[in-house]
Each structure stands twice: as structure tokens, then as C-alpha cells.
Amino acid sequence: MMRQYELVEQVRRYDPGADEDVLNRAYVFSMKAHGTQTRASGDPYFSHPVEVAGLLAEKRLDTASIVTGLLHDTVEDTAATLKEIGGLFGDEVATLVDGVTKLSKLELQSDKTKQAENFRKLVLAMSEDIRVLLVKLADRLHNMRTLHHIQSEAKRRRIARETMEIYVPLAARIGIRDWQEELEDLAFEVLNPDGRTSIMNRLSFLRSEGEDLVSAVIQELSNTLADKELGAEVSGREKTPYSIWRKMQRKNIGFEQLSDIMAFRVVVDTVEECYQALGVIHGRYRLVPGRFKDYISLPKPNGYRSVHTGIFGPANQRIEIQIRTHEMQEVAELGVAAHSIYKTGHKSGPTEGRQYRWLRELLEILEHAAGAEDFLEHTKMEMFADQVFVFSPKGDLFAMPRGATPVDFAYAVHSEVGNKCVGGKINGRIMPLRTELRNGDQVEVITSNAQTPSPTWESFVVTGKARACIRRFVRSQARQEYVRLGREILEKAFGQGGYELTEKAVKGVLKRFGAESTDDIYAAVGEGRYTGREVLGAIYPGSKQAGKPSNIVPIGRAKPKPDQRHAIPIKGLIPGMALHFAGCCHPLPGDRIVGIVTTGKGVTIHTIDCDTLASFADMPERWLDVAWDLDPDTPDSYTSRIHVVLANEPGSLGTLSTVIGRDGGNISNLKITNRSTDFFEMLIDVEVADVKQLTNIIAALRATRVINSVERARG
Numbered sequence: 001m002m003r004q005y006e007l008v009e010q011v012r013r014y015d016p017g018a019d020e021d022v023l024n025r026a027y028v029f030s031m032k033a034h035g036t037q038t039r040a041s042g043d044p045y046f047s048h049p050v051e052v053a054g055l056l057a058e059k060r061l062d063t064a065s066i067v068t069g070l071l072h073d074t075v076e077d078t079a080a081t082l083k084e085i086g087g088l089f090g091d092e093v094a095t096l097v098d099g100v101t102k103l104s105k106l107e108l109q110s111d112k113t114k115q116a117e118n119f120r121k122l123v124l125a126m127s128e129d130i131r132v133l134l135v136k137l138a139d140r141l142h143n144m145r146t147l148h149h150i151q152s153e154a155k156r157r158r159i160a161r162e163t164m165e166i167y168v169p170l171a172a173r174i175g176i177r178d179w180q181e182e183l184e185d186l187a188f189e190v191l192n193p194d195g196r197t198s199i200m201n202r203l204s205f206l207r208s209e210g211e212d213l214v215s216a217v218i219q220e221l222s223n224t225l226a227d228k229e230l231g232a233e234v235s236g237r238e239k240t241p242y243s244i245w246r247k248m249q250r251k252n253i254g255f256e257q258l259s260d261i262m263a264f265r266v267v268v269d270t271v272e273e274c275y276q277a278l279g280v281i282h283g284r285y286r287l288v289p290g291r292f293k294d295y296i297s298l299p300k301p302n303g304y305r306s307v308h309t310g311i312f313g314p315a316n317q318r319i320e321i322q323i324r325t326h327e328m329q330e331v332a333e334l335g336v337a338a339h340s341i342y343k344t345g346h347k348s349g350p351t352e353g354r355q356y357r358w359l360r361e362l363l364e365i366l367e368h369a370a371g372a373e374d375f376l377e378h379t380k381m382e383m384f385a386d387q388v389f390v391f392s393p394k395g396d397l398f399a400m401p402r403g404a405t406p407v408d409f410a411y412a413v414h415s416e417v418g419n420k421c422v423g424g425k426i427n428g429r430i431m432p433l434r435t436e437l438r439n440g441d442q443v444e445v446i447t448s449n450a451q452t453p454s455p456t457w458e459s460f461v462v463t464g465k466a467r468a469c470i471r472r473f474v475r476s477q478a479r480q481e482y483v484r485l486g487r488e489i490l491e492k493a494f495g496q497g498g499y500e501l502t503e504k505a506v507k508g509v510l511k512r513f514g515a516e517s518t519d520d521i522y523a524a525v526g527e528g529r530y531t532g533r534e535v536l537g538a539i540y541p542g543s544k545q546a547g548k549p550s551n552i553v554p555i556g557r558a559k560p561k562p563d564q565r566h567a568i569p570i571k572g573l574i575p576g577m578a579l580h581f582a583g584c585c586h587p588l589p590g591d592r593i594v595g596i597v598t599t600g601k602g603v604t605i606h607t608i609d610c611d612t613l614a615s616f617a618d619m620p621e622r623w624l625d626v627a628w629d630l631d632p633d634t635p636d637s638y639t640s641r642i643h644v645v646l647a648n649e650p651g652s653l654g655t656l657s658t659v660i661g662r663d664g665g666n667i668s669n670l671k672i673t674n675r676s677t678d679f680f681e682m683l684i685d686v687e688v689a690d691v692k693q694l695t696n697i698i699a700a701l702r703a704t705r706v707i708n709s710v711e712r713a714r715g
């Protein structure tokens with residue numbers, strides 16, 4: 001394990017101005033916090049954060065990142081709190097530790113591989129400060145190095161799979177190539193031990209045949225370049241088993257053809273020399289077709305620059321050569337950490353203020369990354385500003401637009417789930433349906449077969465699918481209502497003419513009305529486009545009733561009793577027109593009312609004090625003077641709506657429904673519009689006979705202790 005002074009020394013080597021005191025304090029704090037905890041290996045737990053800090057120091061990160069590395073597991077695994085860390089090490093470190101803690105709680109829960117892409121985005125989106133991601137990657141790298149100590153094979157495989165699918169692409173994305181390669185090879189070892197072993201065997205066979213080929217090739221390449229007076233550092237190595245494996249998969253080559261196992265690097269001073277060296281090598285050796293790539297004139301999105309080529313090398317084996325400058329080499333090894341050192345001309349080490357510049361540049365690169373890259377072609381950072389990522393209870397990950405609500409989520413799961421959604425649990429707590437979802441939320445939709453989509457949902461959903469489903473449902477519901485109404489109108493018209501309304505009779509006139517089904521005709525009548533007598537006249541031209549004016553108008557109540565013929569509840573209507581009660585003011589018998597005519601849609605009844613009427617103020621031709629006309633023998637029930645503020649305490653909902661029921665009201669719908677620790681606000685639909693009954697209910701509610709206020713809802 002790295003000693004305290006060794007870590008401080010390592011940091012001071014690249015950052016002489018680093019705050020020694022805070023590094024020392026963090027080291028001691030973490031050691032004390034983890035105390036006697038041990039790792040699966042039996043080592044003291046504290047060795048882990050120290051190693052993580054060491055990995056970050058290798059990447060020459062700023063002091064806050066190193067301190068975060070030391071403290072990254074203290075909040076999750078020890079008694080230490082964020083507040084404590086903020087007090088001792090400042091808000092910056094506390095924010096970083098909090099970020100790493102949150103990331104560590106995320107686990108790829110689902111086995112579906114398509115989830116990986118979303119999960120990577122979630123990890124990136126939650127790493128608002130890219131240093132959070134760097135600490136997390138170092139954490140993961142050390143955990144992978146020590147993974148063999150974990151007993152359970154299932155757990156090893158889960159962690160390895162998560163590493164391969166999530167963290168390897170992220171390391172590649174930010175250009176930390178050595179971490180990427182080590183992570184993928186460690187994961188490969190767990191996920192496909194047989195594949196890795198066979199590649200290792202092949203490699204040692206090739207090695208045994210060709211003596212020390214790597215150093216021979218280095219020697220010959222160096223000489224070739226020196227002949228042309230090009231001073232170059234040449235290095236070489238075997239590729240990792242995993243990168244060979246992937247190449248075999250991609251190119252569909254077998255072991256026998258596996259010869260391209262060495263990679264060499266030529267490092268020169270200037271860009272011009274890169275191309276000169278390339279020319280020398282291509283002039284001397286035969287090119288392997290299709291391997292030349294110029295990432296100098298066209299850098300990778302993560303900032304990587306280099307020229308790649310493949311040749312048949314000195315002993316006629318295929319080798320890969322990367323040519324780059326010292327600066328490019330630094331970037332390739334350190335990731336974008338190296339950028340600022342060069343761009344700002346401070347080779348001696350970053351100074352205060354500058355040392356964060358590379359972080360900003362990294363963000364810029366991530367944001368402006370264009371073109372297809374190996375893995376994360378769709379993962380531009382800026383895209384996450386308008387997306388949130390949430391889990392289903394099974395662990396499936398859904399990408400939703402920002403502002404999405406549980407209703408949007410329900411429709412994203414399935415349109416039937418959306419249509420039956422009555423509530424949503426977010427992270428285990430029941431929340432209002434209009435709650436905005438946040439990154440990492442787990443969302444559970446509560447459904448009921450009795451539920452249907454509410455038109456009010458349209459005001460807060462943000463996804464096109466949810467909106468379309470709600471509209472479709474509302475439309476089809478409206479149509480069903482018109483069909484029902486139309487059939488009632490026709491039954492009356494036919495009955496008065498002495499005829500019976502039959503499907504067969506109506507079918508006979510489909511063509512004449514340009515309709516495709518009998519329902520089309522019923523709906524047209526329900527909407528007031530045809531009168532019952534017009535249809536009767538079309539079917540039975542000889543009927544005495546045909547075309548005659550009449551005041552028979554059926555009514556449009558929500559719950560008709562099929563065997564009960566209503567008298568018209570409203571006087572003054574235009575015959576044949578459909579009747580609606582406005583959803584804004586819910587008129588009740590006893591209210592003063594007015595009718596508003598909408599062509600093709602019938603008459604809508606509002607209360608005289610309804611706010612909606614203001615929008616018809618300059619259209620007097622649409623106003624209709626109407627009055628209630630009730631049949632006292634067949635009392636009907638009408639839906640009214642009240643707004644209630646209720647104490648949030650046990651039993652208060654029960655009290656509420658008891659009081660309403662005692663006065664004969666029937667709760668037909670209930671919606672919580674607001675919820676705080678002290679109060680519920682809700683809209684309640686109550687079925688009553690008239691305004692007098694509602695007034696009694698409101699008075700009784702107001703007299704109840706748990707009720708804070710009650711108003712009739714209008715508009």
C-alpha cells in the first residue's frame with residue numbers, strides 16, 4: 001500500500017503547488033473512517049481508496065480529485081457524513097464525493113444489452129463534473145484488479161459485464177486508453193476465460209517461434225528512420241488479448257491468420273516529421289491495405305491524434321505502427337488531462353486556475369464530438385441536458401425527455417399501462433402524476449382496470465406517445481358518447497313515428513348518408529349534424545313524423561339508464577341538437593345556466609358565472625337562453641366538482657368520504673392535485689341531484705375538523 005508521504009510526493013512532482021496539508025488530512029481521515037474494515041482479499045479496506053488516489057495521481061489530476069479518491073467510499077461505507085467532509089475539505093470535495101457515491105449506487109440491473117447505451121448516458125449525465133467520472137473509473141479499475149478475491153462467480157461476472165458494457169466505453173470516450181485496455185482485458189478474463197486462454201496460448205506459440213521479435217522490429221525501424229535523419233523514439237509491445245479477440249471477431253479471421261499481434265509506436269517532434277516518418281516507412285515496407293488512418297488531420301472526438309498504418313514488417317509479419325508527436329503521445333496516454341499543459345504552455349505543471357482548464361476542454365470535446373465513434377456515437381454530453389434516465393422496477397432503463405412525468409413513463413412502458421395508470425411510485429413513494437422525473441429515479445406505475453385516461457393529463461405530459469394516446473382515447477370516448485346519444489335520438493324519433501329502430505333498417509341508408517357503419521350515423525345524429533326525423537324520413541319516406549319539427553331531444557348524461565326515458569332537463573334548446581354539460585363549471589339543477597351553441601357539436605350548458613363565458617362575450621348569436629326543466633318523478637344525478645384542502649393525517653380521507661356520503665353524495669372521481677407534509681389538495685367529483693344537495697355537502701364539509709377549505713370548482 002502506498003504510504004502517505006509517497007502519495008504526497010507523487011502529486012508534488014507534477015503539481016509543486018499542491019496543498020500538502022489537505023492531502024495529508026484526507027489520508028488520515030479516510031484511514032480512521034475505514035478503521036478495521038477489510039476487503040475481500042483480507043487487506044485493510046483503506047488500501048483501496050489509497051490505490052484509487054494513486055491511480056488518479058498517475059493521471060496528474062488536481063488535488064480535489066486526489067482527495068476525492070481518498071474519501072470516495074467514506075460516506076457510503078463508514079460513519080462519515082457529507083456535511084463533515086464539506087466542513088473539513090470544502091464544498092468542492094464534498095460535491096465530488098457525493099457524485100461518486102451516487103454513481104456507486106447505480107447498478108446495471110437488467111440483462112438486456114440494449115440497456116447498456118442508456119446506462120452509459122445515465123452515468124455521464126450524473127457525472128456533472130467530469131472528475132466524478134474519473135474517480136469512478138479509477139475506483140472501478142482497482143476493483144477489477146482485485147476482482148479475483150470475490151468468491152461468488154455470479155458477482156464477478158456481473159461486475160465484469162458492467163465494466164465491459166459501461167466503463168470501458170466511457171474510458172475510451174474520454175481518451176484514457178491504458179485504463180480502457182486494462183479494464184477490458186480484466187473483464188475479458190472473467191467473461192470469457194476460455195477465449196482469453198486460447199489467445200494467450202497462440203501468443204506464446206508465436207513468441208516461441210520468433211524469438212524476441214518486438215525488440216528486433218524496434219531496432220530495425222529505428223535504424224530505417226535514422227538513415228533518413230529522422231530522430232524518433234520507437235517503442236513496441238504485444239497487443240492485449242482482448243484487442244486481438246475483438247479484431248478476430250470483427251474481421252472474421254481465425255487463429256492461423258492471427259499474426260498481427262504487435263503494435264509499434266514512433267514518436268517524433270513535429271507534425272511534419274510524422275508525415276516524413278510515414279513516407280520513409282511506406283517507402284521501405286509493403287503496406288497492408290485498408291489499415292492507414294490519419295487521425296492527425298481528422299482527430300477522434302476525444303482529442304486523440306495520430307497516424308496509424310499497417311505494414312509487412314522486417315520479418316515479413318504484419319505489424320501496426322502509430323506515428324505521433326510527443327504532445328500527441330501525452331494526450332493519448334493521459335487522456336485530455338494533458339491538453340492544458342500544452343495548450344496553455346505550462347509544461348512545468350498546472351497552476352491554480354489553469355489546472356481545471358482541461359476539464360472544461362474535455363467537456364467541450366464531449367459536447368462537440370461529431371461523427372461516428374466506436375461506441376458512443378450518440379452520446380454527446382449536450383444531449384443529456386434534455387433527457388432523464390429512469391428505471392422500471394425490473395431494472396429496465398428508460399430514456400425520457402426532460403420534464404417527463406410518471407404518465408409519460410407509463411405510456412413509454414406500454415400504451416395499455418398508460419391508459420390504466422392511476423398513480424405512480426417514485427423511489428417507493430407515491431407521488432402526484434404530474435411530478436417531473438429525475439435521473440436515476442425508479443418509477444413504478446400503479447394501474448387499475450377501472451381507470452381511463454384523463455383529458456387533464458394532456459396539460460402536463462411531454463412525450464408524443466402519451467399525448468397521442470390520451471387524445472385518441474378522449475376522441476374515441478367522445479365518439480362513443482355521440483353514438484349512444486344518436487341511437488337514443490333515433491329510438492325516440494322512430495318510436496314516435498310508430499317504427500322500431502333496427503340495425504338492418506339503418507344499414508339500408510348507409511350510402512345515402514355517406515357513412516361506413518351504423519355507428520357513423522348514430523354519431524352524426526348525436527353531434528347534431530342530422531336530426532332524428534331526417535334519418536327517419538330517409539328510411540321511411542312515408543312516415544308522418546318525417547321532417548316534422550319536434551321538441552323531443554334526448555339528453556347527454558354520463559350514466560344513462562337504458563330503460564329510462566328522460567324528459568328533457570333543459571328548456572329552450574334547438575331541436576335535434578346534442579346537449580353537453582360543461583366540464584369547467586359542472587352545472588347543477590338549481591344553478592342559473594346559459595347555453596353556448598357550437599356548430600356540429602350541439603349545445604354546451606354553463607353556469608351563468610362560469611369564467612369560460614368571457615370568451616364568447618362578443619358572439620351573442622351563439623348564446624342560448626335555457627332553463628332547467630326537470631321531471632320530479634325521475635330524479636337524475638349530476639356531476640359536480642369541488643376543490644378540497646384536507647389535513648394530511650391518518651383517517652382524514654375516510655372522514656371526508658363519510659361526510660359526503662352522509663348527505664347522499666356519491667364520489668365518482670378523486671384527484672390529488674397537490675400534496676405537502678401537512679395538507680392534501682384535491683379535486684373531487686361528487687354526483688348529486690341538484691345544487692341544494694351540493695350546498696348541504698359543502699356546508700357539512702366545512703364543519704369538519706380535518707377539512708381546511710372547500711370550494712366548488714369553476715373553470
Ligand code: MN
Binds near residue numbers: 072
Ligand atoms: Mn471504491
